[in-house]
Amino acid sequence: DQQVKQNSPSLSVQEGRISILNCDYTNSMFDYFLWYKKYPAEGPTFLISISSIKDKNEDGRFTVFLNKSAKHLSLHIVPSQPGDSAVYFCAASRYDYKLSFGAGTTVTVRA
């Protein structure tokens, strides 16, 4: 069963604007969440993570927000740049090793 869902397969945003990617999960035991970026023909690259004891984590242009009551997290990219065009995966783990991934959101940043 799909415990991590990214319901938007694609997102198009103008350069310089904010990109907001959403992710929902069903397993309330998840306690660690990560975002990865993937270019074609490359493996996923770690972007940012957040523990369930926090509701926000920021790293440069990337901010992840966690709403545990809604079982929802989001990734904000500000400002969006052409190099941000990639597939973004949301992942979650349950105090263990296994990462459960969403299906990904393809982001296209328009000049």
Added chain:
Amino acid sequence: DAGVTQSPTHLIKTRGQQVTLRCSPISGHKSVSWYQQVLGQGPQFIFQYYEKEERGRGNFPDRFSARQFPNYSSELNVNALLLGDSALYLCASSSGQMNTEAFFGQGTRLTVV
């Protein structure tokens, strides 16, 4: 520092054959995990090894096996290949066993014909 390296990068096999994929983790990382990514989906967990012991297994048939060597490198073996095994196989390494960032290799693209 070298990242996670996987070999080979591409592979074509025939149904029924066996395949071995290899992974070298980041220096100092003791945990290696394997994932299968089918086109249009996110990576699916296959195995995790930590300190040379299997610590977890995903919902994959017994045709899939793996091991970790004393230098923490790892191999994934798939026997009796099926067309449905065609996918990108990703290896990830991390410094700890849990709740740490996993760093991925570029993957091995396996095509079964």
